[in-house]
Amino acid sequence: MLQATEEKASGRRALLVSAIYGVWGLVAAALGAPAAVYLLFPPRTKKVEEWIEAGRADSLRLRVPEELVFRRNRVDGWKVTSDKTSAWVVKMAPGHVVAFAPQCTHLGCAYHWDEQKQQFLCPCHTSTFSLDGSVTSGPAPRALDRFESRIADGKILIGAVRRSGHA
């Protein structure tokens, strides 16, 4: 009789120990899963050079800047966001375009093309830039930054922005 009671208690104890190990196993799996995902699928840290179609080359007039708006994807770890941005694009010669970043190199204001004066004008502190992006007056310390750009199959493709190093 005493032996049967001890066997029953021992069986219950073994069941409780198994249940506790089971719960610990679930907790370990719940905590380990994010770490496993992180190790197996690391965040994207390499920048992928991306060419974005901004418009048709034949829509541009020769040496007349046009502001083209396009969307650019930004990769931050696992997160990909799409930003609307623009470029001032000039067809310098047939088959050759130049694309300027839309911010003034002084303090980052948006500038525009002044058709009458044939120059880019920043309204914030009146810096002016020539058609090739060089500073012609004002406090801007350097020429307009440029996007890499090319024409393929009649489309204007915009790449990464490159900081200008000269005035």
Ligand code: FES
């Ligand atoms: S931000 Fe353009 S001149 Fe100052």
